[in-house]
Amino acid sequence: MTTPNSPIRRASKELTRQALVRAVLDLLADRSLDSLSLREITREAGITPTAFYRHYRDIEELGLILTEESFRSFGPALREAGVRAARSAGAVEGIFDAMVGPRSDSLSHLRFIVRERDGGVRRVRRAIRRELQLVADELAVDLADVAGLDGRDREDRRTLAGLVTETLVRLLADMIDAEPERQGEIVTVAGRRLRLLGLGDAPAAGGPHS
Amino acid sequence: MTTPNSPIRRASKELTRQALVRAVLDLLADRSLDSLSLREITREAGITPTAFYRHYRDIEELGLILTEESFRSFGPALREAGVRAARSAGAVEGIFDAMVGPRSDSLSHLRFIVRERDGGVRRVRRAIRRELQLVADELAVDLADVAGLDGRDREDRRTLAGLVTETLVRLLADMIDAEPERQGEIVTVAGRRLRLLGLGDAPAAGGPHS
């Protein structure tokens, strides 16, 4: 009556789930979540359509899982990028590479978040917005340790963190489908925005480093 | 050999086009452009699927027309809102109502722009981004007339205009599908962001009015 758990079965099921997740991330390269068909996804994942139901009720549920998974890597990376940008607005040049380079999935996670943040699936949209809010709030805490910002009050740091988060997300969103020759300009604009927010190498107290 | 133009035929064709545009705007309430089927759109517009081809090659082309049309009303409204916000960050409270109230189509235009800005149709995405860039650039020019900002240089005003535009778009995007009880908080956050940008009732020279 109780045989649900076992190492091999668990591992195998987890593999299929990962295949489904990756299939959606790949298909999302130039599509949006609510335009994907269940058959397309399972075809890409290498299983039959029927098997999908062993894992998720529908595509929306898979989308929520994807949100969670995407933020597991993207969340901390964005937070870290925010701190670096706050320390030195000039650091923005390396942020795109830093966020996409390390793990090869990062690019597709980023794309998923950007695409579905205002996309056609309400629950996914909401989940993404909530997660971004959390990242901004955590960043606000981190900012207390940044030279030049330690004097501001908590509400002020939260507002600043929100603006930094938005600026970085926009930077990344624009970068991922810009032609290479336009990427320089996008980075420059983001740098100017961060400086205008009074970050980094600004006339505030303390230099750009520490 | 030459009978293409005539008042009645033109007017009738224009009516159908408007019906198609409105159909897409309505369907986009909780969907994204690339998930709509041609048959759905024509059904909603009250014509046969075949008739669609008398007007547009495909849905993407209709999406580009929609972008143009949406910005015809939304563009100037956003620009105006930017100026008002720059004059007084407190004015942000009325911006959502001001932008959605006057013309009943405004809400759906706004939703279209927000949803498809990072959506699944590349050419539409690009068109929307380009239009938003134009609005921000025009706003930058307007900002030269705002008390307290007239001293800044051109590049600085452009950067500021970009940040104001992003802040307002985010405000609107969050407002259009927030529960009513959360809308107050969203407006408050936007107001704080604008003040942090040094706008409105800030310690700059000159009062909020004129």
Place this chain on the structure above:
DNA sequence: TGTACATCAGTGAACGCGCGTTCACTGATGTAC
């Protein structure tokens, strides 16, 4: 260790349906004279 049974991820056939696009057409509107 060996055997009999239970679990359950994945299969493959089948269903009815909506899809995009084609085609030859209709009939109201417009033009020529």
Place this chain on the structure above:
DNA sequence: TGTACATCAGTGAACGCGCGTTCACTGATGTAC
């Protein structure tokens, strides 16, 4: 003003296809003893 012809937005039938979901099934893995 009347008539014969041209235009062209919209029609309706037809096509082959991929869709989501159901169902009874298979067979590898796990458990009891």
